[in-house]
Amino acid sequence: MISRVVTVGGPPGSGKSTACRLVAAAWALDYTSAGQLFRAEARRRGLDLEAFGRYAESHPEVDRALDDRLATAARPGALLEGRVQGALCRRRGTPVYDILVTAARPVRVRRVAERDHQTLADAESAIAHREASERTRYLRFYGLDPEREPADLTVDTSEIPPDEVARRIGAFLAAREGASAR
Numbered sequence: 001m002i003s004r005v006v007t008v009g010g011p012p013g014s015g016k017s018t019a020c021r022l023v024a025a026a027w028a029l030d031y032t033s034a035g036q037l038f039r040a041e042a043r044r045r046g047l048d049l050e051a052f053g054r055y056a057e058s059h060p061e062v063d064r065a066l067d068d069r070l071a072t073a074a075r076p077g078a079l080l081e082g083r084v085q086g087a088l089c090r091r092r093g094t095p096v097y098d099i100l101v102t103a104a105r106p107v108r109v110r111r112v113a114e115r116d117h118q119t120l121a122d123a124e125s126a127i128a129h130r131e132a133s134e135r136t137r138y139l140r141f142y143g144l145d146p147e148r149e150p151a152d153l154t155v156d157t158s159e160i161p162p163d164e165v166a167r168r169i170g171a172f173l174a175a176r177e178g179a180s181a182r
Contacts, residue, residue, distance in 0.1 A: 005075065022163065049126075097153070098149075
């Protein structure tokens, strides 16, 4: 078992969810996604992601409830996906391997457009709104700028396939843990 919490953050369309699913399966980690939880809550309230993000900007209890839920999952052998989960774990004194998955903006826009069946212009707009909303909320509620938080490992997924992203994360974990995937 991994001795720390593994956190994976990154901007929309970077490939973090795909990487997390592959790494969680390879390492038998309990995987929790802040994005999935946020989307589920938006659906429960009958809102799309952008509208729920705007709502969350003036309702800090939305992010606090989500982050509290992730904090309860933060234990050795857990993989938490979320933009600021690594920073929040560090602030709580939770030992963490914090990984940033990123990609060039045009690559991220194309991925979001394909995933959400949108035009490139709509995907670009959605990414811009989401990033602005998240940055506003994280700065206001936690004093965190996700773009300035240090990571233990950064993987640029712009030109590598998901299995290579997962391999690099796995190699990082193996080097830190002196172990390998199951």
